[in-house]
Amino acid sequence: MSEAEESDQRRLARNVNELLQELRVAQAGVQILFGFLLSIAFTDKYATTSGYVRVTHLVTVLCAAVAVAFLTAPAAWHRVLFRQGRREDVVSSGNTFVLVGLGFLALAMTGTVLMLAEVILGLWPSIVVGAVAFAVFTGLWFAWPSASSQRAQHREHP
Secondary structure (H helix, E strand, C coil): CCHHHHHHHHHHHHHHHHHHHHHHHHHHHHHHHHHHHHHHCCCCHHHHCCHHHHHHHHHHHHHHHHHHHHHHHHHHHHHHHHHHCCHHHHHHHHHHHHHHHHHHHHHHHHHHHHHHHHHHHCHHHHHHHHHHHHHHHHHHHHHHHHHHHHHHHHHHCC
């Protein structure tokens, strides 16, 4: 193996390790959220909620389940492919999976905030609160980093 290939392999190993470390943080949170959302359906209060809250709850649970699937996929891919020398596939696909998973997690968090606000504040105020929650998650997780990346590219290549 040449020095350049070894360097690439080390870089890929580091990228895989960083990806899996980042996922540990996200996975714990989304799995706790998923468990919390599942438990709601078994409360006495749930039996008397409106159809709007029930549909919001179902959509939120489904978004959390999809987030769990996407955020755990890179670990599964790593386990299946790591002995085949396909780290590059794990890193590339894992990055996409994490971004999609975070998108669904943002939706699940928004739905959770929306449901809670609906129970406490009523329909229209909850929609405002939900929209603010969605803006915060998408802003912090996607828009701000993208804008920061674009600013850095403009500084490097004016």
